[in-house]
Amino acid sequence: MVEHNEQLDSIFGAIADTTRRAMLLSLAQRPHSVGELAAPFDITLAAASKHIKVLERAGLIEREVQGRTHLCRLNAAPMHAGLEWIRHYERFWTQRLDVLEALLKADLAKESAAATDPVAGGHNKPKSKRPR
Numbered sequence: 502m503v504e505h506n507e508q509l510d511s512i513f514g515a516i517a518d519t520t521r522r523a524m525l526l527s528l529a530q531r532p533h534s535v536g537e538l539a540a541p542f543d544i545t546l547a548a549a550s551k552h553i554k555v556l557e558r559a560g561l562i563e564r565e566v567q568g569r570t571h572l573c574r575l576n577a578a579p580m581h582a583g584l585e586w587i588r589h590y591e592r593f594w595t596q597r598l599d600v601l602e603a604l605l606k607a608d609l610a611k612e613s614a615a616a617t618d619p620v621a622g623g624h625n626k627p628k629s630k631r632p633r
Contacts, residue, residue: 512580515558521555529575532565532574534573
């Protein structure tokens with residue numbers, strides 16, 4: 502069973518925002534300064550810094566100060582916890598869908614057998630009389 506966990510909350514909260522996901526995608530290519538991360542978006546440096554702090558609190562990025570420049574690097578390791586959470590539910594749904602598939606195949610086999618067997622298929626049953 503997967504437990505509630507504050508790290509998962511912060512990870513999923515951080516990646517819930519499209520701007521932050523785009524920042525992570527950029528950081529997957531190479532480290533960026535705050536200004537470089539903010540550049541593709543119509544946001545201020547202060548707004549970009551707030552997004553970066555959310556990603557930092559989730560442990561998804563590390564910030565290094567080089568003089569006046571803040572260089573951000575991706576730390577993808579915490580995403581593993583999110584992946585494990587998703588895998589738990591992937592197994593859950595895969596099992597359920599496998600059962601459904603087996604039931605549908607069994608049902609289809611019954612219908613196929615009934616169609617080829619005139620007695621089982623109901624071809625010899627008397628027709629019911631409907632009142633007029």
